[in-house]
Amino acid sequence: MAKMAASMVESGEDAFRKVFKFYKRRNPPPDFSDVVDFSRGLPSDKIVKAKLDPTAVSDVEAARIGLQPVRDWRAFGLQGYPGFIFISNPFLPGSQPFWIRQCLKTYPQKPNVCNLDMHMSPSETQDIWGQSVRGLSTPSGKREPRTLLERLRWVTLGYHYNWDTKTYSSNHHTAFPADLHSLSSKVTAACGFPGFTAEAGILNYYRSDSSLGIHVDESELDHSRPLLSFSFGQSAIFLLGGTHRQDAPTAMFMHSGDMMVMSGQSRLLYHAVPRILPAPEGHTASFLDLCCSVSHLQDSSVLESVPEEDWKVCSRYLQSSRLNVTVRQVLGPGQSFPEIPTAHLKTDAGQTAGYHDEHVEQDSGKRKRSSSCDSAELQTNHL
Ligand code: OGA
Ligand code: MN
Numbered sequence: 001m002a003k004m005a006a007s008m009v010e011s012g013e014d015a016f017r018k019v020f021k022f023y024k025r026r027n028p029p030p031d032f033s034d035v036v037d038f039s040r041g042l043p044s045d046k047i048v049k050a051k052l053d054p055t056a057v058s059d060v061e062a063a064r065i066g067l068q069p070v071r072d073w074r075a076f077g078l079q080g081y082p083g084f085i086f087i088s089n090p091f092l093p094g095s096q097p098f099w100i101r102q103c104l105k106t107y108p109q110k111p112n113v114c115n116l117d118m119h120m121s122p123s124e125t126q127d128i129w130g131q132s133v134r135g136l137s138t139p140s141g142k143r144e145p146r147t148l149l150e151r152l153r154w155v156t157l158g159y160h161y162n163w164d165t166k167t168y169s170s171n172h173h174t175a176f177p178a179d180l181h182s183l184s185s186k187v188t189a190a191c192g193f194p195g196f197t198a199e200a201g202i203l204n205y206y207r208s209d210s211s212l213g214i215h216v217d218e219s220e221l222d223h224s225r226p227l228l229s230f231s232f233g234q235s236a237i238f239l240l241g242g243t244h245r246q247d248a249p250t251a252m253f254m255h256s257g258d259m260m261v262m263s264g265q266s267r268l269l270y271h272a273v274p275r276i277l278p279a280p281e282g283h284t285a286s287f288l289d290l291c292c293s294v295s296h297l298q299d300s301s302v303l304e305s306v307p308e309e310d311w312k313v314c315s316r317y318l319q320s321s322r323l324n325v326t327v328r329q330v331l332g333p334g335q336s337f338p339e340i341p342t343a344h345l346k347t348d349a350g351q352t353a354g355y356h357d358e359h360v361e362q363d364s365g366k367r368k369r370s371s372s373c374d375s376a377e378l379q380t381n382h383l
Contacts, residue, residue, distance in 0.1 A: 015248040016214055016241045016270060023237045023251060023274040024211055035237060036252040038076050038088045039283070046250070050075040050085045056189040065183045065302050066095025070190045078250060081240060083226075083264025085191050089257030096257055098303040100232050100314050102179065103203055103323045105129040108152060111174040113160045115153040128152065129313075136313045149317060150207075157201035159330050166219050168200055168330050170337045176201065179302045184228050184327040191261050193226050199330040206322040208234065212273040214245065217262075222332030226263035230325040232256050233318040235277045241270035255283045276322050288315050 022030050036046060054070040062069055073090040091099075108114050108128045116125045125148070132147035158176035159168035181198040188196035200220070204212065217227055231254045238260070241249035249270070254260070256279060262269065306314070331337070 010248065014246075016239070016245055016272070019239060019249050019251065020211075020214060020272055020274045023239070032237075034251065036078070036250060038074070038086050038252065038258070039255055046079045048077045048079060050077045050087075050191075052190045053192055054190070056192075056194060057186045060298070060300075061186060063092065064298060064300055065179070065186055066092050066098060067183075067186070068092055073190070075191075078240070078252075081250070081266050081269070083262065084240065084266035084269075085261040085263070086252070087187070087259040087261075089255065090259065091257045095303055096232060097306045097311055097314065099183075099230070099325075100318065100323065101306050101310055102177070103155075103232065103325060104149060104314055104317060105310065107157060107177060107180075107201075107203060108149075108155050112155050112157055114155045116148060116151060133313055136316050149313075152205045154205065155201075155203040157203070158198065159200040161200060161202055161219065168219060168221075168337070169340075180325070180327065182302055183230075187259060188226055188228060188261065191226065191263070193261075193263065195333075196225060196228075197329050198228075198327045200328045202326045202328075204324040204326075206234075206236070206273070206276050206324065208276050208278075208320045210276055210322075214239075214241070214270055214272040216268050216270055217326070217328070218268055220328050220330045221335055221337070222329060223267050224332065225329035226261045227267060228327040229260040229262075230327075231258045232323040232325075233279070234320065234322040235279045235283065236273050236322055236324075237275045237277065239272045239274060240266075241272075243269060245270055253277075255279060273324075288318065 023035075038047065041047060052070055052073060052075050057067075057070050059069040067073075068090050070090075074088040076086045076088070078084050078086070110122065110126060114125065114128070116128070128148040132149035135147035136149060157180070158173060159170075160172045160174070161168060162172065176198050180201060184198040185196050188194075206212075220227075233256055235256070236254045238252050238254050239249035240252065241247045247270070249272070262271075
């Protein structure tokens with residue numbers, strides 16, 4: 001099959017898996033002509049314009065977090081996926097570097113949790129950035145060993161997701177970053193969800209050969225709240241399926257600065273990232289070339305300018321990496337975690353599974369995740 005239109009794959013036992021493998025394939029490279037590219041509005045028959053609420057966020061509020069006025073955002077829906085909203089890079093020129101540096105320098109810091117904590121002591125993972133700067137500033141080539149930053153696969157924020165039990169719990173919680181909360185609540189408000197509370201975050205760090213297996217995010221206790229996702233750096237193919245694994249997915253590109261909101265009927269759909277791709281020419285400018293051009297930050301801005309030495313490290317890292325930030329509201333208003341006898345709770349020490357790595361293999365009803373690049377793989381039942 002030289003060409004495979006995702007939309008033409010019939011539903012069947014492993015329709016999603018087939019499409020996943022198709023886009024993951026290296027040799028020969030797959031045909032990407034059926035992949036929806038919201039940044040180019042193609043293919044247009046599936047794309048519909050999404051209606052936002054420009055009054056929900058003032059232009060000043062938007063600028064404070066590095067976003068264009070909401071009326072200028074290019075927001076789309078996909079036919080057949082009610083509640084799915086794709087916003088094509090609404091960031092102001094030069095503001096992505098702030099968020100990128102937060103993901104690489106700030107959010108991996110304690111008390112947040114990352115994959116490296118699973119087999120390293122807190123003192124060893126205390127300063128991931130500081131320990132990586134020198135290595136990443138050295139011209140590439142055969143440098144050994146890889147820096148901690150290059151071995152980072154995931155970071156959790158707020159209610160820290162437990163990969164083993166697939167739960168959040170009240171006794172494993174740290175403060176959610178105020179800046180990311182602000183960004184998340186403004187974006188969701190503009191999408192028609194006022195009062196969104198960012199309570200948990202999962203940051204994914206992808207290398208060019210990484211992928212993320214087929215899954216549904218269902219661990220949050222209130223599914224009426226949307227799930228929010230931000231992408232930075234290199235591009236990716238995102239597959240959005242149905243409520244059953246058998247439903248064939250739609251493939252779309254995600255570029256740096258793009259946002260996705262999965263709400264309503266799309267909140268619990270299967271999805272996956274089979275492939276990371278080099279960002280197209282026009283897109284690298286949005287995150288690589290325009291750093292430190294935020295010269296007129298308002299006094300009230302959440303953003304800070306990124307020093308050139310920090311940006312050097314970020315841009316080198318991003319030459320072959322993609323960052324993804326997902327933000328979740330875990331509890332509905334007034335909701336609390338169910339009481340679980342403490343004997344049944346797993347301790348952090350027992351938490352060994354990770355999120356994803358370059359060897360993610362699909363198995364019916366399961367996805368493989370690993371805690372680190374040391375490829376300690378663990379297969380977790382998904383359903
Ligand atoms: C997730 C997820 C998708 C992405 O973290 O649950 O689906 O774009 N991420 O990396
Ligand atoms: Mn997900």
